[in-house]
Amino acid sequence: MGDDLSLRIERALREQLEGGCSKGVFPGASACVGRWRDGVWIYVDVCSGLLGEGLGPVMNDAVYDLASLTKPWVATAALRLHQFGVFALDEGVASLVPEAEGLPIGDRTWEEVMSHRAGLEAWAPFYETLPHEPGSDEARAWILTELLQHWDREKVGSPVYSDLGYILAGVALERATGAPLQDLVMLEVAAPLGFDAEVFFAAARDDQGWNVRCAPTGWSDWRARDLRGEVHDDNCAALGGVAGHAGMFGSARAVARFGAAQVGALHGRMGSMAEERVRHATSKRPGGVQGLGWDGKADEGSVAGELIDADAFGHLGFTGTSIWCDPRRQLVTVLLTNRVAVSDDNAAIRRFRPAFQDAVMQAFDGSL
Structure with missing residues (x-):
């Protein structure tokens, strides 16, 4: 049956x-499905x-x-x-970001920020008016100052x-630990999981x-070049290519193993992640589908x-990436x-994603 x-x-x-x-939905793609059976994950x-x-x-x-698939990794590190x-x-935000002291965002909590309920705007094109060298300390400081004003x-x-x-x-997270974000994510998430x-x-x-295994992501008007092996998100590039919202790259199997660790924790197979923390992160907050670093399934569409x-x-990524974890089916x-x-x-990916997911579910359930 397993085979x-x-x-x-x-x-x-x-x-x-x-x-x-x-x-023409995409030039190429890589997919991985992991399932728990007889005490092991089968991929x-x-x-x-x-490419x-x-x-x-x-x-x-x-x-x-991976684009915004970076967010669950950062949330897991947090x-x-x-x-x-x-x-x-x-x-509150001002506890680690004193630049927010006296601003409305300064009193919002990190829980609110990371579950998308702090009143921050969705996006802003900081890179378009960046007055400093991308990735420099001055650029990062300028973007932070601008970001704190984008609040409603x-x-x-x-x-x-x-x-x-x-x-x-x-x-x-960098200020709380004194370590670069890339080191934190590797040390707290990737290394304990073994990849x-x-x-x-x-x-x-x-x-x-x-880089020869890396799929390109097209032309950047701001950088005036085709992108391959560098982040597609221009705000992330302006920050130096490492940020909490984007910047990570990886293979389908590695991302699937990350999801498998989350599902395993929910079934009491603790590993490096506590069950209560994963449950907290993956639970939808009232009024929406977002959890903390993860999205839930919408009721319709x-x-x-x-x-x-x-x-x-x-979670979804703008470049055309996605991960979905079904704890009941493991x-x-x-x-x-x-x-x-x-x-x-x-935009063809919008129609492709749900059809792709349903095909996997049908195959798993034996109806395809």
Whole structure:
């Protein structure tokens, strides 16, 4: 039965990915499905298409810009530090960011910030008017000052998905520990789970050998060049390529293993993550789908499809990435694409994602 199930899942993945390539949803894609069976995680990896125009085929070890899939990693690091008493979610923003002292955002808590309920605006193009060298201390300080002004009192307590909140959280974690964000995520999340070499902030890598496996993400008007092996998000690039909202790269298997660790914790297989912390992070807050670093399934029109469990949690990335975890089925589905290589405005992924997820669920449940 196990082999039959793996074959069903593999066929469903291959059909979906080949269809997405042929319809121009993305140049290529890498997917991984993990399921818990007989005390171990079993993974099915499938890839299809090309890394990009004029490049070789996608292989299972292909590296993709994870975009906002960075946020769950940063949130997991924050929860680990909270568990150890290094970072307090119930403290106000000004406790670690004195630049916010006297500003309305200064009294909001890190819990509110990281669950997208602090009143921060969704996004702002800081890179467009950046008066300093990207990645410099001056650039980072200027962006922080500007960010703190992008706040709306009427939005406090209401869900507004915010990149700004996670940029701010990244700053806070660095200040709480005195360590660079990339080191924190590797030390607190990737290394304890055993795959610190498989996911990384690209800007923090000294070697470039992995670049030949990396899927490009198209043209950046601001940087006036095609992007490959550097972050697609221009605000993240302005911050030096490492930020709380974007900047991580990785393979589908590595992301799936990260999701599997979350699901395992919810079933009492603690590992490096406490069950109560994972439950806190993955639980939807009232009035929206966001948890702390994770999104839940929407009641209607979910991007996770119709068949995944109501308690599922996951996240999307602008570049065309996604992860969804179904704790009841003990199933993790990861889709990595570079749909932005076609165009940032390529919206075909919106229809593809739920169909892809439903196909995986049907294969798992034996109805496909």
